[in-house]
Amino acid sequence: ERGRLSRLRHKPAVTLDGERVDLLANIEMPEDTIGAVKAGAVGVGLFRSEFLFMGRETPRQTRLPDEEEQYQAYKRAVEGMQGMPVTIRTIDVGADKPLDGKSTGKQEHLNPALGLRAIRWSLADPAMFLTQLRAILRAAAHGEIHLLIPMLAHVSEIRQALSLLDFARVELDNRGAVHGNVKLGAMIEVPAAALTLKTFLKYFDFLSIGTNDLIQYTLAIDRADEAVAHLYDPAHPAVLRLVADTIAECRRQGKGVSVCGEMAGDPQFTRLLLGLGLRSFSMHPSQILTVKQEVLRADTTKLVPWAQEVLAADSPAALLAR
Numbered sequence: 001e002r003g004r005l006s007r008l009r010h011k012p013a014v015t016l017d018g019e020r021v022d023l024l025a026n027i028e029m030p031e032d033t034i035g036a037v038k039a040g041a042v043g044v045g046l047f048r049s050e051f052l053f054m055g056r057e058t059p060r061q062t063r064l065p066d067e068e069e070q071y072q073a074y075k076r077a078v079e080g081m082q083g084m085p086v087t088i089r090t091i092d093v094g095a096d097k098p099l100d101g102k103s104t105g106k107q108e109h110l111n112p113a114l115g116l117r118a119i120r121w122s123l124a125d126p127a128m129f130l131t132q133l134r135a136i137l138r139a140a141a142h143g144e145i146h147l148l149i150p151m152l153a154h155v156s157e158i159r160q161a162l163s164l165l166d167f168a169r170v171e172l173d174n175r176g177a178v179h180g181n182v183k184l185g186a187m188i189e190v191p192a193a194a195l196t197l198k199t200f201l202k203y204f205d206f207l208s209i210g211t212n213d214l215i216q217y218t219l220a221i222d223r224a225d226e227a228v229a230h231l232y233d234p235a236h237p238a239v240l241r242l243v244a245d246t247i248a249e250c251r252r253q254g255k256g257v258s259v260c261g262e263m264a265g266d267p268q269f270t271r272l273l274l275g276l277g278l279r280s281f282s283m284h285p286s287q288i289l290t291v292k293q294e295v296l297r298a299d300t301t302k303l304v305p306w307a308q309e310v311l312a313a314d315s316p317a318a319l320l321a322r
């Protein structure tokens, strides 16, 4: 099976009816771009930058990566992708991705997934966030970078994040540092965001749906709690509705949209997402060929009406299984 799949590596991901689909890689470290290119990814759809910040507990590495270290890492990722776009998500720590608590002094709370994480963390520590933004803007001088902000829910957070981005540019200009342009994106992973898409699309060039958290927050199921894992259902009609509406609204407005949660790399969902109009999927590199095989067999003209049936079903999972 692997051998057969590997023959698909250089084949473009195009459906039977000629729809081109972008299959992108999720990465955690710049070196992961090697595997991404090998797997035939046409870009990085999610660079989880928090992995540069996590697990630095060796005596010499207790501090967070400074601007230069981050800049070098982002630049390596861009160079590794050889001209293809790289989507860098700003730091998403907290909850299931604890940073070394000692270095920040931030403490554990009862519901960490509902607490200070991702953009909330960044806005609570503007110096850290500005450092990251400057590093990303500098790396953007070396290739195409899309800047992605996680966990946004409030327009006030959007405005604060964007004004810090402006400020980071001013800081770089003031010191005469070279920097580049970035496309700006927001993750849709809180139901509140999926229900206020028009607001998000006023500010952003593209949206990326983080189904892992969107499922967790829509269904009130801790994504890391084994005791309720059986209720963590990606095919719950409420989840599918939010995903469908996000894709549809972006398409209506001509904005980019992708899915970068696990759903994008699960071949059970490929046909549904294609039928809902998705043309950009970001996943672990090991899933790319499997999903590509689904794309090559798909006919979107048939999948569009079928996807509407799936959306309307009480138990969509039954329709997804072949």
Ligand code: PEP
Binding pocket: 046, 048, 092, 189, 209, 210, 211, 212, 213, 214, 260, 261, 262
């Ligand atoms: C998601 O929530 O779907 C996502 C891609 O982000 P992470 O899994 O890193 O929280």
Ligand code: MG
Binding pocket: 150, 189, 210, 212, 213
């Ligand atoms: Mg997430």
